[in-house]
Amino acid sequence: MKPTAKQVAHAVGVSIAAVSRAFTPGAPIDQEKRKMILAAAEEIGYISPARRTANVVSAGTVTLVAGSLHNPFYPLVVDTLARQLQESDRRLLVYALPADSNVDTITEQILAARPSAIIITSAYLTSNMARACRQHQIKVVLLNRIQRDIRVNAVSCDNYQGGRDAGRLLLDRGYQRIGLIGGISNTSTHTERVRGFRDVLAEAGKTFHAQASGDYNYEVAKTAAVKMLSSANSPNAIFCCNDIMALGAIDAAREKGLRIPNDLAVIGFDDIPMASWSSYCLTTIRQPVERMVQEALSLIDDPTVKAGDDGSTRMLSGNLIVRHSV
Amino acid sequence: MKPTAKQVAHAVGVSIAAVSRAFTPGAPIDQEKRKMILAAAEEIGYISPARRTANVVSAGTVTLVAGSLHNPFYPLVVDTLARQLQESDRRLLVYALPADSNVDTITEQILAARPSAIIITSAYLTSNMARACRQHQIKVVLLNRIQRDIRVNAVSCDNYQGGRDAGRLLLDRGYQRIGLIGGISNTSTHTERVRGFRDVLAEAGKTFHAQASGDYNYEVAKTAAVKMLSSANSPNAIFCCNDIMALGAIDAAREKGLRIPNDLAVIGFDDIPMASWSSYCLTTIRQPVERMVQEALSLIDDPTVKAGDDGSTRMLSGNLIVRHSV
DNA sequence: TCAGCTCCTGAAACTTTTTCATTATGCTAT
DNA sequence: ATAGCATAATGAAAAAGTTTCAGGAGCTGA
Numbered sequence: 001m002k003p004t005a006k007q008v009a010h011a012v013g014v015s016i017a018a019v020s021r022a023f024t025p026g027a028p029i030d031q032e033k034r035k036m037i038l039a040a041a042e043e044i045g046y047i048s049p050a051r052r053t054a055n056v057v058s059a060g061t062v063t064l065v066a067g068s069l070h071n072p073f074y075p076l077v078v079d080t081l082a083r084q085l086q087e088s089d090r091r092l093l094v095y096a097l098p099a100d101s102n103v104d105t106i107t108e109q110i111l112a113a114r115p116s117a118i119i120i121t122s123a124y125l126t127s128n129m130a131r132a133c134r135q136h137q138i139k140v141v142l143l144n145r146i147q148r149d150i151r152v153n154a155v156s157c158d159n160y161q162g163g164r165d166a167g168r169l170l171l172d173r174g175y176q177r178i179g180l181i182g183g184i185s186n187t188s189t190h191t192e193r194v195r196g197f198r199d200v201l202a203e204a205g206k207t208f209h210a211q212a213s214g215d216y217n218y219e220v221a222k223t224a225a226v227k228m229l230s231s232a233n234s235p236n237a238i239f240c241c242n243d244i245m246a247l248g249a250i251d252a253a254r255e256k257g258l259r260i261p262n263d264l265a266v267i268g269f270d271d272i273p274m275a276s277w278s279s280y281c282l283t284t285i286r287q288p289v290e291r292m293v294q295e296a297l298s299l300i301d302d303p304t305v306k307a308g309d310d311g312s313t314r315m316l317s318g319n320l321i322v323r324h325s326v
Numbered sequence: 327m328k329p330t331a332k333q334v335a336h337a338v339g340v341s342i343a344a345v346s347r348a349f350t351p352g353a354p355i356d357q358e359k360r361k362m363i364l365a366a367a368e369e370i371g372y373i374s375p376a377r378r379t380a381n382v383v384s385a386g387t388v389t390l391v392a393g394s395l396h397n398p399f400y401p402l403v404v405d406t407l408a409r410q411l412q413e414s415d416r417r418l419l420v421y422a423l424p425a426d427s428n429v430d431t432i433t434e435q436i437l438a439a440r441p442s443a444i445i446i447t448s449a450y451l452t453s454n455m456a457r458a459c460r461q462h463q464i465k466v467v468l469l470n471r472i473q474r475d476i477r478v479n480a481v482s483c484d485n486y487q488g489g490r491d492a493g494r495l496l497l498d499r500g501y502q503r504i505g506l507i508g509g510i511s512n513t514s515t516h517t518e519r520v521r522g523f524r525d526v527l528a529e530a531g532k533t534f535h536a537q538a539s540g541d542y543n544y545e546v547a548k549t550a551a552v553k554m555l556s557s558a559n560s561p562n563a564i565f566c567c568n569d570i571m572a573l574g575a576i577d578a579a580r581e582k583g584l585r586i587p588n589d590l591a592v593i594g595f596d597d598i599p600m601a602s603w604s605s606y607c608l609t610t611i612r613q614p615v616e617r618m619v620q621e622a623l624s625l626i627d628d629p630t631v632k633a634g635d636d637g638s639t640r641m642l643s644g645n646l647i648v649r650h651s652v
Numbered sequence: 653t654c655a656g657c658t659c660c661t662g663a664a665a666c667t668t669t670t671t672c673a674t675t676a677t678g679c680t681a682t
Numbered sequence: 683a684t685a686g687c688a689t690a691a692t693g694a695a696a697a698a699g700t701t702t703c704a705g706g707a708g709c710t711g712a
Contacts, residue, residue: 049376049379050375053376053380054379061419069401069404070401070599072401074401075395075398075400075404078395078401078404078420078422079395079396079422082421082422083422083424086421086435089438091439092419093387093420094404094408094419094420096404096405096408096409096412098409106412109412109415113386113417218600248603251604254605255605273396274544274600277544277545277548277574277577278545278548278577279548279577279580279581
């Protein structure tokens with residue numbers, strides 16, 4: 001038997017009309033009374049019809065908070081997510097963050113839409129927002145981001161292992177002067193990839209021959225690569241923390257007349273569509289986007305995963321895709 | 327006096343229950359009868375309560391139907407749209423169409439969410455869907471698409487003029503053997519750009535020196551360019567109907583040892599971020615994405631533009647961005 | 653032909669919203 | 683102080699809308 005307004009009215013000792021008003025924003029009713037009614041309604045499990053239809057609309061909606069879509073990896077995520085949601089008859093709500101801002105700037109806006117689940121990628125989850133989500137019973141999943149200070153659910157490629165794989169390949173191929181172009185230094189993707197790469201080099205008794213920051217940006221990485229390749233005794237292999245930087249490095253090398261991979265080997269990370277373009281044939285670590293998105297959604301769908309709980313991290317291994325740039 | 331279900335019921339000659347059912351998805355009612363009721367309701371101006379509350383919820387949400395996000399131009403649109411909507415406290419709902427399918431495959435899904443406005447880009451609006459939207463009082467705006475058979479609102483870059491500008495530049499620079507790599511032939515972007523380009527050449531008494539289809543795809547365009555450049559007496563300038571194809575053409579030329587622009591001039595269309603990468607420095611026609619999105623939203627916000635009305639087309643001029651590929 | 657089935661329907665029961673008359677409350681001008 | 687007035691909150695009842703239910707129409711297969 002479905003709970004009705006009548007039951008709530010009886011429990012609180014008011015008229016049915018009062019219950020209806022309690023659920024209507026702007027209706028003339030005492031705030032104290034409204035609170036009591038809302039509390040009683042929650043206890044009994046009564047949901048007003050208006051709220052019911054609103055729920056139906058928002059139930060099938062997953063919210064994605066993305067950073068800039070300039071790195072082609074993220075459109076890939078959006079695309080995959082949208083498709084997978086469509087298959088299960090759900091919708092995708094997208095927020096794009098202004099460059100280098102954190103989630104807080106639009107937290108209120110996001111919460112106002114009362115989403116039932118949020119996927120955050122390429123942006124920091126602040127403890128502020130984490131608390132708000134916990135309070136509102138909203139599930140949060142970090143995608144391609146890991147954050148140690150806030151214990152929330154996260155899905156990520158095994159960036160450490162990916163970094164190791166990249167390093168191992170370069171070592172196996174016998175490259176001696178190995179350089180690194182890093183991403184944005186306070187991101188988990190950057191630190192983990194670098195750590196994996198460094199560890200495997202260290203195990204072989206090697207260190208970086210050269211090192212620079214590329215800011216996860218084509219132009220910055222290209223400039224860094226030019227500089228790196230201009231030095232005497234320049235590296236003959238470079239690991240770039242993502243693909244667009246790797247493309248920048250390749251273009252830099254070509255401008256200097258170096259041939260890939262004969263004069264310089266380049267390896268990237270992500271496997272964006274451009275990596276397979278025949279001009280680049282970039283060797284890279286493929287992030288299993290399809291499966292990452294699947295995992296993120298399964299975390300959201302899993303009823304045993306509660307909104308307020310401390311989360312776990314699901315780590316998926318990437319695939320070394322060997323093309324011709326190494 | 328607000329229109330009621332009773333009036334509708336009376337007008338059609340059915341029970342009030344039937345009217346209620348007509349507005350409830352999945353309720354058992356004859357489709358013919360539902361249509362009649364919906365039509366009468368529209369005439370009388372009756373809106374079901376569920377629809378009414380749903381409207382409030384979805385009022386701040388704009389739906390975008392995009393094709394594949396593989397062409398970097400579309401992530402640009404998504405990004406811009408998301409930001410502009412955020413500024414006015416609204417949300418963006420994204421649908422991604424599986425490659426080469428039309429809107430019909432997800433029409434029902436889209437309509438089930440009861441959007442108040444839809445922006446369609448990179449996908450055909452079928453008359454089917456147009457009719458459905460008209461029935462549900464949903465505003466539709468085509469972005470970067472024009473369709474002559476269905477009169478709906480559209481915002482587009484002036485592709486014809488852009489094609490002309492491209493042609494003029496090549497003529498002014500004195501190129502004699504001019505080739506064309508087209509996009510997908512039944513899109514308005516393709517036909518208009520080609521038409522403008524062809525017209526300006528014709529006015530100078532010239533025709534295409536070579537012509538091929540690149541399918542709006544890097545690899546296809548690159549292959550086409552290789553073939554085009556292998557023929558005896560190959561073109562020394564190529565207009566590509568969008569930027570990724572132009573990048574393909576440049577890469578093809580370089581593989582054949584040609585230098586840009588000395589041996590081959592290439593001009594694209596869109597001005598995607600990669601066009602400005604220093605390896606390409608692609609000369610191209612910039613689509614004014616920011617303003618296109620603005621116009622699309624202003625069409626949606628303009629209360630004098632009615633959902634069911636025949637629409638108008640707003641044409642914005644593109645900008646010729648001269649870099650070093652011509 | 654007819655039982656069995658599905659699908660559709662209006663009446664009626666039920667739920668919720670809205671209207672309306674009433675009361676309570678507080679403020680102002682005398 | 684207190685009459686006069688405006689405002690807000692309330693329940694009863696009317697109105698509006700949804701859901702249930704019993705039946706009827708049409709189809710199908712024995």
